[in-house]
Amino acid sequence: MKKNLFVVALMAGALLLSGCASKKELQNCQTENAQLTSDYNTAKTTIAANNERIKSLEEQLAAAKSHADALQSSLDKSLSNAGSSNVNIEKLVDQINESNQYIRHLVEVKSKSDSLNLVLTNNLTRSLSKDEMKEVNVQVLKGVVYISLADNMLFKTASYEVNDRAKETLSKIAKIINDYKDYEVLVEGNTDNVPVNSDxxxxxxxxxxxxxxxxxxxxxxxxxxNNFGVDPKRMTAGGRGEYNPLVSNDTEIGKQRNRRTQIIITPKLDQFMDLIDKAPEEK
Incomplete structure (x- = not known):
């Protein structure tokens, strides 16, 4: 009987001990579960916050990329326009350079012509005497040499025949004309407005x-x-009558000035045009 009670007591103790152990484990499990739940909630909150942060960063990245794409597009367009502008500017610069080069060429041609005219004029005026200079006017106008001679030193009275007095002066002019063979000669007659006396x-x-x-x-x-061997192919004779006066014909002095013959010496037109049209050499 005692033996049976002992066995029962042991079994009851075992059960009691077993119950206590289960309750402690339960409490431990509950505590751990609470900690896990807390950690989970914390992690969940952190993940949510991180997701929000990531979303914000992604939005910022997308905005930055969009802005970068816009800048690149603008840059590409600018570069394209700049390239086109550079081409146009280069063409314009080339045209300006060609124009400047041609202008320099024309200036050189004009300077050469002016220099020759100056030499011609100086040579002629130095050869004329003081008395001849009173009745001969030599000047350069617009690149052309004008030699104006009064009619009373060239012609017999009321005549178109050259007088003996004009021989010396015309010989000096002929020498200049013969020395400058690249020039053409226009001889132009002018009168006053007094009608011709046909009687x-x-x-x-x-x-x-x-x-x-x-x-x-x-x-x-x-x-x-005939007298000085000037090539007739270089000369042209023309008359302008009374219609090219220097001054008014209202006075005798005015009429006297208008009665003149002009010997106009000018570079040959075709050669002068060749000089102008000649393409400037590259420098």
């Missing part, structure tokens, strides 16, 4: 001042050719 023997068959001015120019051309 005078020397004016027979002369209808008006047109005829008189043309015949006087022709007489000078032939005189230069």
């Amino acid at each position: 005078a023997p020397s004016m027979k068959n002369i209808r008006n001042n047109w005829d008189l001015s043309a015949l006087r120019a022709s007489s000078v051309v032939q005189y230069l050719q």
Whole structure:
């Protein structure tokens, strides 16, 4: 009997001990579960916060990428426009350089022409005497040499025939013309507005001042050719009558100034145009 009670007591103790152990484990489990739950919630909160942060960073990255793409597009466009502008600018610069080069060429041609005209004029004026200079006017106008001679030193009274007095002066002019073979010569007759006296023997068959001015120019051309060997191919005779006056014909002095013959010496037009049209050499 005692033995049976002992066994029962042991079993009861074992059960009691077993119950106590289960309760402690339960408490431990509950404590651990509470900690895990807390950790989970914390982690969940952290993850949520991180997700929000990541989302914010992704949005910022997307905005930055969009801005970068816009900048790149703008840069590409700018570079494209700049390239086009550079091409246009280069073309413009080339055109300006060509234009400047051509202008320099024209200036050189003009300077050469002006220099030759100056030498020609100086040579002629130095060869003329003081008395001749009173009746001969030499000047350069617009790149052309004008030699103006009074009619009373060239022609006989009321005539288109060259007088003996003009021989010395015309010989000096002829020498200059022969020395400058690249020049052409236009001899131009001019009169005052007084009608021609057709009754005078020397004016027979002369209808008006047109005829008189043309015949006087022709007489000078032939005189230069026949007496001084000036090439007739280089010369042209023309008359302008009374229609190219220097001054008014209202006075005798004015009429005297208008009665003149001009010997116009100019570079040959075709050679001068060749100089102008010639492409400047690259420098």
